[in-house]
Amino acid sequence: MRDILLVIFGIIIALIFIELLQILIPKFRNDVTEHPYAIAVGDSFTYGTGVQFEQVWTEVLERKINKKIVNIGSEEYTTTQELQSLNSYISLKPKVILWGFFANDYIDEVQLRDTNPLKNTVVYKFARNFLAEKFNVMASSSVSYTNGSVDQVFFPQFWKYLFNNTVKGKGLANSNILTAKKLAESNGIIFIVLIFPPKEEIYKEVIKDDELNYELSYIKDSITTLCKENKISCIDIAPDLIKNNQIYFRIDAHFNEKGNSIVADSVYKYLKENNLIN
DSSP: OHHHHHHHHHHHHHHHHHHHHHHHSOOOSSOOOSSOSEEEEOSHHHHTTTSOGGGSHHHHHHHHHTSOEEEOOOTTOOHHHHHHHHHHHGGGOOSEEEEEEETTHHHHHHHHTOSOGGGGSHHHHHIIIIIIIIIIIIGGGOEEEEETTEEEEEOHHHHHHHHHHHHHHHHHHHHHHHHHHHHHHHTTOEEEEEEEOOHHHHTHHHHOOHHHHHHHHHHHHHHHHHHHHTTOEEEEOHHHHHTOSOOBOSSSSSBOHHHHHHHHHHHHHHHHHTTOOO
16 A cells, blocks of 8 residues: 555656646657747647657658758647747748647647646646546546548547537637737748648548547637638648548547658648649
8 A cells, every 4th residue: 555655646746747748848749949940839749759760740741841950849738828828939030930720729728727736737638538438437438430541439429518618718728829920920921820630620520420530620610711811821721631541540539650741741731732832
C-alpha cells in the first residue's frame, strides 16, 4: 500500500512540475527565427502531436516551398493563449500567419474561464481526460470501424458531452480570431485560417449519427461564416482529407504522418493558387 501511495505522490509531483514548465516555458517544436515566411499558430493540431518533428505539416510545407515557417503551436492551447503567443512573436515580421482552428477551440475557451483555477491545470486535465471522460464517457460509447485500409475508433459521445460549452465558447474564440486578424493586417501580414476537421466529420458516413453530424456542422458553419462575414482567408482541409483513408491515428484524434502530409499539400495548393509564394 505504501509503495502505491508513493507512486501516486510521485505522479502528482511530476504533473505539477510539468504544469510549472508549461507556464514558464512555452513548448514549441522549432527554433524561433526572425523574418520567417510564415508563423503557424494553434493547438496540438498545429504543434503536430503524435508525429516526429520532420513529419509535422509545417515542416513538410517548409520543404515544399523552401521557405522558413516558425511553428508556435502548443498542446492544450486555447485561442486566448494562441493570441497571446501571436502578440509575442508578431515582431518576427512574417509574410503570412497560418492560424489553425480545430473544433474544440470553442469548447476550450469556456474551460479556460472556469472560476475554479484547478480545472486549468495539467493535473486536473489528466484526471478529467484519462480517468473520467475517456474511461466513462468515451470508452463506453466508442464506435470502431475497419474496412480495407481504414481502421478507426470514434468517440461521438465525447463531442455531445461537450456541445453546450461549444455554444458558449463560440463568441469568445471568434473574438480572438478577429483580434488576431486585425493584429496581422495592422502589421502588413496576410492572415489565413486553417480549419482542421475532427475524424468524426471525415468519417460521418461510417458513424451515421444525426445528432453528432448536427453538432459538428454547427461548429464548421460557425467558423466558415465568421471567415466569410469578415473577409478572412480560410482553408478548409476536409475536402482533401475525405479523398484519403487512414489519415488519423486509430484511437488518438490527431493526424498521422499521412494526414500531416495532406494538410501541407492543401496549404501549398492554396498559397500557390493565390500567388503567395514568391
